[in-house]
Amino acid sequence: MSEYNCVKYRCPSNIALVKYWGKKSGGVQLPANPSISWTLTDLHATTTVTRTKLTDTHASSVSLEFFLAGEPKPSFEPKIRQFLERIAPFMPEVKDFHWRIESENNFPHGTGIASSAAGFGALALCFADFQRADLAGIQTWSEEEFLQTASKYARLGSGSACRSVYGQPGIWGETKAWSKATDEFAVPFTAEVHPSLNNWADAVLIVDDGEKSVSSTQGHDLLKDHPYATSRYQQAQINLERLLEIMKKGDLEGFISLVESEALQLHAMMMSSEPYYLLIRPNTVAIIEKIWLKRKETQWPMAFTLDAGANVHLLYDKSYSQSVMNFIETELLPYCKNSLYLCSNIGGSPQKN
Ligand code: PMV
Numbered sequence: 178m179s180e181y182n183c184v185k186y187r188c189p190s191n192i193a194l195v196k197y198w199g200k201k202s203g204g205v206q207l208p209a210n211p212s213i214s215w216t217l218t219d220l221h222a223t224t225t226v227t228r229t230k231l232t233d234t235h236a237s238s239v240s241l242e243f244f245l246a247g248e249p250k251p252s253f254e255p256k257i258r259q260f261l262e263r264i265a266p267f268m269p270e271v272k273d274f275h276w277r278i279e280s281e282n283n284f285p286h287g288t289g290i291a292s293s294a295a296g297f298g299a300l301a302l303c304f305a306d307f308q309r310a311d312l313a314g315i316q317t318w319s320e321e322e323f324l325q326t327a328s329k330y331a332r333l334g335s336g337s338a339c340r341s342v343y344g345q346p347g348i349w350g351e352t353k354a355w356s357k358a359t360d361e362f363a364v365p366f367t368a369e370v371h372p373s374l375n376n377w378a379d380a381v382l383i384v385d386d387g388e389k390s391v392s393s394t395q396g397h398d399l400l401k402d403h404p405y406a407t408s409r410y411q412q413a414q415i416n417l418e419r420l421l422e423i424m425k426k427g428d429l430e431g432f433i434s435l436v437e438s439e440a441l442q443l444h445a446m447m448m449s450s451e452p453y454y455l456l457i458r459p460n461t462v463a464i465i466e467k468i469w470l471k472r473k474e475t476q477w478p479m480a481f482t483l484d485a486g487a488n489v490h491l492l493y494d495k496s497y498s499q500s501v502m503n504f505i506e507t508e509l510l511p512y513c514k515n516s517l518y519l520c521s522n523i524g525g526s527p528q529k530n
Contacts, residue, residue, distance in 0.1 A: 218525025
């Protein structure tokens with residue numbers, strides 16, 4: 178065991194282009210379909226993990242305390258405890274220590290932005306880093322093995338988090354379109370992306386900053402007996418295959434229509450679950466329609482996408498930044514809660530601090 182007892186990582190959030198929605202019935206957090214995302218380098222979590230050896234080694238449960246933005250947050254501990262219990266079979270030393278976990282996000286709280294991808298990404302990187310240090314001299318991990326381990330651990334915290342450990346687009350879930358892809362962890366899409374799709378950014382338009390009426394965990398669960406689940410999974414397979422080709426070729430029209438269709442399919446699955454529910458709000462729809470109208474008038478390369486919530490992600494080619502910012506400020510801000518939107522560049526790897 179190394180003398181290395183404190184580690185800190187910063188990890189970006191991500192936004193899926195082809196959505197993960199639904200889990201396989203066996204295993205822990207295995208996706209029912211493949212997904213791909215862009216990391217949002219400017220919306221990130223920074224997590225410091227400090228460990229102290231327990232005298233009673235191999236305790237039956239994990240020992241931890243969690244702080245968010247400097248405040249103790251015992252309400253987060255059950256989810257983190259579950260994460261640690263899930264990684265313990267791969268990292269038995271989890272039960273030998275007390276873990277002090279301090280995390281903070283660089284985006285404001287209560288914006289409805291899912292912080293779990295960045296948060297579990299950063300946490301998983303810290304644990305994989307401890308494990309790599311403990312194994313030094315016994316086993317050497319390549320950078321690829323380290324990131325795959327971190328991605329697997331992140332997946333066990335929050336499925337979509339596993340894609341956040343790469344600067345390149347992250348692919349998660351088996352697909353014949355990318356031979357390295359697996360359900361266990363995300364892998365980077367290393368093919369050359371066409372220049373027309375390699376310089377984009379995201380403006381997250383905050384429509385609703387409240388607690389979601391149905392959590393992602395509940396949402397995934399509702400896919401189990403969903404009448405359209407099988408066709409959605411097939412469609413996601415097809416869309417992923419198409420998107421990889423689109424990204425290589427730089428087919429902008431194909432990109433826009435596929436990404437927007439994926440966002441609407443995600444919400445269509447929510448609307449047709451049993452019980453049905455809606456996470457989009459009237460202002461979500463108003464923003465989408467404004468984007469469609471503006472694109473029709475200007476042909477700007479931009480597309481909207483949605484997470485499991487009401488906020489709209491406006492993805493756009495950065496060469497059009499000034500025009501898009503002006504469009505947001507003059508036409509979209511009235512639909513944003515407290516006139517709030519957050520911008521991020523696409524890409525950017527996690528950083529060890
Ligand atoms: O990672 P989870 O369990 O919170 O699932 C979220 C899934 C979506 O954000 C809605 C889509 C995705 O692929 O990120």
